[in-house]
Amino acid sequence: xxxxxxxxxxxxxxxxxxxxxxxxxxxxxxxxxxxxxxxxxxxxxxxxxxxxxxxxxxxxxxxxxxxxxxxxxxxxxxxxxxxxxxxxxxxxxxxxxxxxxxxxxxxxxxxxxxxxxxxxxxxxxxxxxxxxxxxxxxxxxxxxxxxxxxxxxxxxxxxxxxxxxxxxxxxxxxxxxxxxxxxxxxxxxxxxxxxxxxxxxxxxxxxxxxxxxxxxxxxxxxxxxxxxxxxxxxxxxxxxxxxxxxxxxxxxxxxxxxxxxxxxxxxxxxxxxxxxxxxxxxxxxxxxxxxxxxxxxxxxxxxxxxxxxxxxxxxxxxxxxxxxxxxxxxxxxxxxxxxxxxx
Numbered sequence: 001x002x003x004x005x006x007x008x009x010x011x012x013x014x015x016x017x018x019x020x021x022x023x024x025x026x027x028x029x030x031x032x033x034x035x036x037x038x039x040x041x042x043x044x045x046x047x048x049x050x051x052x053x054x055x056x057x058x059x060x061x062x063x064x065x066x067x068x069x070x071x072x073x074x075x076x077x078x079x080x081x082x083x084x085x086x087x088x089x090x091x092x093x094x095x096x097x098x099x100x101x102x103x104x105x106x107x108x109x110x111x112x113x114x115x116x117x118x119x120x121x122x123x124x125x126x127x128x129x130x131x132x133x134x135x136x137x138x139x140x141x142x143x144x145x146x147x148x149x150x151x152x153x154x155x156x157x158x159x160x161x162x163x164x165x166x167x168x169x170x171x172x173x174x175x176x177x178x179x180x181x182x183x184x185x186x187x188x189x190x191x192x193x194x195x196x197x198x199x200x201x202x203x204x205x206x207x208x209x210x211x212x213x214x215x216x217x218x219x220x221x222x223x224x225x226x227x228x229x230x231x232x233x234x235x236x237x238x239x240x241x242x243x244x245x246x247x248x249x250x251x252x253x254x255x256x257x258x259x260x261x262x263x264x265x266x267x268x269x270x271x272x273x274x275x276x277x278x279x280x281x282x283x284x285x286x287x288x289x290x291x292x293x294x295x296x297x298x299x300x301x302x303x304x305x306x307x308x309x310x311x312x313x314x315x316x317x318x319x320x321x322x323x324x325x326x327x328x329x330x331x332x333x334x335x336x337x338x339x340x341x342x343x
Contacts, residue, residue, distance in 0.1 A: 033164030036205030166202025
């Protein structure tokens with residue numbers, strides 16, 4: 001797939017095309033930015049552009065054996081590294097070192113793509129650093145991360161960073177429309193695509209999630225209940241906490257809460273309707289909910305958002321997530337969202 005076909009990332013795409021055209025691709029690239037916005041796709045496209053046997057206008061043809069092998073992840077000069085049990089470990093870096101110790105088999109480069117590079121544990125990160133300091137001339141590293149600030153500063157200093165941004169809603173719609181249906185009855189309506197794009201926050205991963213009717217219904221119901229918390233009973237907050245804690249897609253929960261509070265804050269400041277491009281979920285689905293919650297006022301919404309951030313950061317450090325959500329939701333009802341007690 002040609003780099004020119006990368007949608008919604010014009011700046012990153014144009015810089016990569018220029019690098020390929022001038023044969024001046026840095027040996028270590030870092031693609032940073034939100035999840036689900038095309039970093040992995042861009043890395044595979046760049047691998048194709050550099051390995052294509054029949055390039056067209058300095059870009060991949062998408063049809064030659066090298067392009068097809070890369071698309072199918074079968075290219076002998078390409079190594080893909082992903083976290084195992086939430087970590088990239090020293091044995092995986094050893095695999096990288098072994099891979100790059102050989103000359104390219106069929107192309108001009110040996111290409112290593114490291115997904116979620118911020119998941120390198122300290123031992124692996126230090127080992128990779130030594131590899132990055134003196135890479136072989138034919139080796140290209142592409143690190144992908146939505147939390148690049150967690151990488152060692154010494155690794156960051158050896159990377160050229162390309163920032164990827166949240167996809168415009170129009171780009172999300174176009175990508176969803178281009179996808180081929182899976183199965184005989186898998187065709188998706190235009191309304192479903194528009195709704196999924198509106199709720200995606202510029203991420204294709206989230207767009208795919210909300211393309212499922214049940215998931216979109218869950219999102220609407222969840223936000224509806226959350227927006228009513230300031231007027232709800234403690235029992236309603238406890239019920240919502242129990243259901244939320246059991247929901248498997250926890251990252252989606254935090255995304256919706258962050259986005260909703262962002263939009264409510266804009267509304268409380270009186271600028272939400274005037275600056276629609278800054279609204280996180282560009283959908284009329286929750287405009288009434290946002291307006292209702294915005295009545296809390298700017299300071300209380302800011303306090304709620306701070307508590308949400310604390311809860312999100314604590315979820316991975318031995319916290320009872322059900323009790324944490326109970327404390328968070330009931331604090332909104334009792335008006336103590338700005339206190340320092342619990343979450």
